Amino acid sequence: MPELESLIAGVDSLEPMLETIRQRMQISKERTGSVVDTVSKVIQRRLEVNLACSRLEYGDTGRSLEGNAVAPVALNSHGDQQNSATASDVQNVATSDCIGKQRFPKQHQPKMASAQRGDGARKKNVVIQFEQIKKGGEDRQQRLKKTKEEKQVFKIRSKGNPHLEFGAMINEYRKSIEFHPLRESDPVKDYQIAVCIRKRPMNKKELNREEPDVISVPCKDEIVVHEPKVKVDLTKFLENQRFRFDYAFDENCSNELVYKYTAKPLVRTIFERGMATCFAYGQTGSGKTYTMGGDFQGKTQDYKKGIYAMAAEDIFKYLKSSEYKDLNLRVSASYFEIYNSDVFDLLANKVKLRILEDGDHQVNIVGLTDILVKSVDEVIELIKLGNISRASGKTSANSNSSRSHAVFQMSLWAPDSNRVHGTFSLIDLAGNERGADRTSANKQTTLEGAAINKSLLVLKECIRALGKKGSHIPFRGSKITQVLRDSFIGERSKTCMIGMISPGMFSCEHTLNTLRYADRVKEHRLIYKEQRKW
Numbered sequence: 093m094p095e096l097e098s099l100i101a102g103v104d105s106l107e108p109m110l111e112t113i114r115q116r117m118q119i120s121k122e123r124t125g126s127v128v129d130t131v132s133k134v135i136q137r138r139l140e141v142n143l144a145c146s147r148l149e150y151g152d153t154g155r156s157l158e159g160n161a162v163a164p165v166a167l168n169s170h171g172d173q174q175n176s177a178t179a180s181d182v183q184n185v186a187t188s189d190c191i192g193k194q195r196f197p198k199q200h201q202p203k204m205a206s207a208q209r210g211d212g213a214r215k216k217n218v219v220i221q222f223e224q225i226k227k228g229g230e231d232r233q234q235r236l237k238k239t240k241e242e243k244q245v246f247k248i249r250s251k252g253n254p255h256l257e258f259g260a261m262i263n264e265y266r267k268s269i270e271f272h273p274l275r276e277s278d279p280v281k282d283y284q285i286a287v288c289i290r291k292r293p294m295n296k297k298e299l300n301r302e303e304p305d306v307i308s309v310p311c312k313d314e315i316v317v318h319e320p321k322v323k324v325d326l327t328k329f330l331e332n333q334r335f336r337f338d339y340a341f342d343e344n345c346s347n348e349l350v351y352k353y354t355a356k357p358l359v360r361t362i363f364e365r366g367m368a369t370c371f372a373y374g375q376t377g378s379g380k381t382y383t384m385g386g387d388f389q390g391k392t393q394d395y396k397k398g399i400y401a402m403a404a405e406d407i408f409k410y411l412k413s414s415e416y417k418d419l420n421l422r423v424s425a426s427y428f429e430i431y432n433s434d435v436f437d438l439l440a441n442k443v444k445l446r447i448l449e450d451g452d453h454q455v456n457i458v459g460l461t462d463i464l465v466k467s468v469d470e471v472i473e474l475i476k477l478g479n480i481s482r483a484s485g486k487t488s489a490n491s492n493s494s495r496s497h498a499v500f501q502m503s504l505w506a507p508d509s510n511r512v513h514g515t516f517s518l519i520d521l522a523g524n525e526r527g528a529d530r531t532s533a534n535k536q537t538t539l540e541g542a543a544i545n546k547s548l549l550v551l552k553e554c555i556r557a558l559g560k561k562g563s564h565i566p567f568r569g570s571k572i573t574q575v576l577r578d579s580f581i582g583e584r585s586k587t588c589m590i591g592m593i594s595p596g597m598f599s600c601e602h603t604l605n606t607l608r609y610a611d612r613v614k615e616h617r618l619i620y621k622e623q624r625k626w
């Protein structure tokens with residue numbers, strides 16, 4: 093029978109198409125086996141129905157592929173037969189055209205005259221129908237994808253998300269700023285007390301939360317904080333506060349550049365019988381350890397790129413220089429941590445140490461490990477050792493890098509003498525937000541916060557006193573200032589404070605605290621505070 097042959101040929105021609113679909117869907121043959129079978133079944137059934145329709149048109153007593161009378165079938169979406177019908181139903185279906193309407197768009201509905209056009213035309217019809225199904229699937233997928241994207245955008249816009257609005261306001265403000273950031277070629281000034289600010293780049297968390305970057309660094313010594321605010325009538329506005337410091341480092345500055353303008357100028361001080369101190373101050377996660385210890389390559393820290401190692405490198409360079417070679421100085425290094433009012437030796441398994449003052453009012457840390465070093469690599473090994481020790485306490489209640497002050501000291505010793513020629517102290521301070529936290533119900537963290545707060549306040553007063561010659565230095569107020577007493581006295585003492593700030597909107601309050609603290613250390617005045625409406 094020609095109809096039957098064309099029907100079989102039609103079904104056969106579907107095989108390569110099914111294979112194409114399988115490949116496009118990129119699913120295994122095994123998994124798609126049942127799907128393919130179902131699709132074949134659907135098409136086969138439709139062919140049977142078409143055949144039945146055309147026979148009815150021409151009065152043929154058609155047979156199914158199995159030789160039975162063809163009955164129209166209602167198929168569920170999986171191609172399963174839901175019910176079978178009688179011959180009279182066939183007539184109804186054929187005349188009402190309901191199958192065609194349900195399954196195919198009008199232009200591809202099976203035509204009653206197809207039998208007249210011969211096998212080729214019918215085969216073509218099947219192919220068209222199949223391609224239509226295929227195209228329908230692809231279209232549906234495209235539509236779903238588009239809807240999903242639209243939903244996402246809508247979600248962000250409809251959140252009433254103040255970030256986006258503030259972000260736009262900040263961008264608008266930035267358009268009015270002329271940026272002249274710090275360059276390598278800018279001169280390095282000589283300060284007794286230098287106060288600098290470093291802005292770190294936005295981190296993944298801040299970017300994921302779509303926090304706007306609220307810090308601008310317009311030039312080499314200024315920082316602008318765009319503080320988002322909302323009035324009682326819900327009007328949003330920015331309070332732009334402009335601060336001035338000795339240097340302002342933006343997010344593109346490397347550790348090398350920061351070092352060049354902050355700690356490097358202090359190295360010479362210790363060869364001139366002075367005391368040099370460099371503090372990293374700021375909120376937890378603002379980049380203190382990154383700046384002092386070195387940047388991270390994945391989880392490992394590149395110590396060579398930290399201020400500790402860069403200072404050590406310069407110390408060894410000066411030792412060999414013609415200017416200081418004849419002094420025959422030796423270098424030693426120590427590394428300790430101050431937590432609450434206790435001192436722990438990071439080079440001796442965190443053993444607890446005592447602080448005593450001798451008859452000459454010299455403050456000593458009794459039993460502190462001080463190791464002679466001959467190269468930068470040896471210094472780096474000690475830093476690594478100390479950091480392992482520091483990190484090992486993280487899980488216990490008593491210590492965590494952001495709750496303690498870490499002090500790395502390199503001292504120069506005159507030959508055959510136990511008197512210090514000069515000391516360079518590099519300090520990674522505890523996170524300043526820990527001192528401001530009044531919400532903790534835990535007694536331990538409350539005490540911790542109080543100790544941090546007190547030590548940071550006393551430190552600020554000591555540095556201020558160093559700047560005002562002859563004024564009282566309240567170094568007994570905290571352990572850290574007690575230990576660093578010699579850094580605050582004497583004509584030859586030099587200090588540098590690097591305030592680290594996080595740029596995200598949610599850190600704005602802590603950032604302002606850091607900037608105000610740094611501003612008080614060395615009173616460069618706040619340049620202006622202005623409000624801008626949106």
Ligand SMILES: Nc1ncnc2c1ncn2[C@@H]1O[C@H](COP(=O)(O)OP(=O)(O)OP(=O)(O)O)[C@@H](O)[C@H]1O
Nearest residue numbers: 292293375376377378379380381382388493494523
């Ligand atoms: N300038 C920077 N450039 C790139 N990444 C930075 C920068 N500063 C900090 N980071 C990254 O930010 C994260 C937090 O930095 P870091 O650990 O130095 O903060 P911290 O202030 O020392 O915090 P804590 O008080 O907990 O020790 C790190 O993953 C660090 O790599």
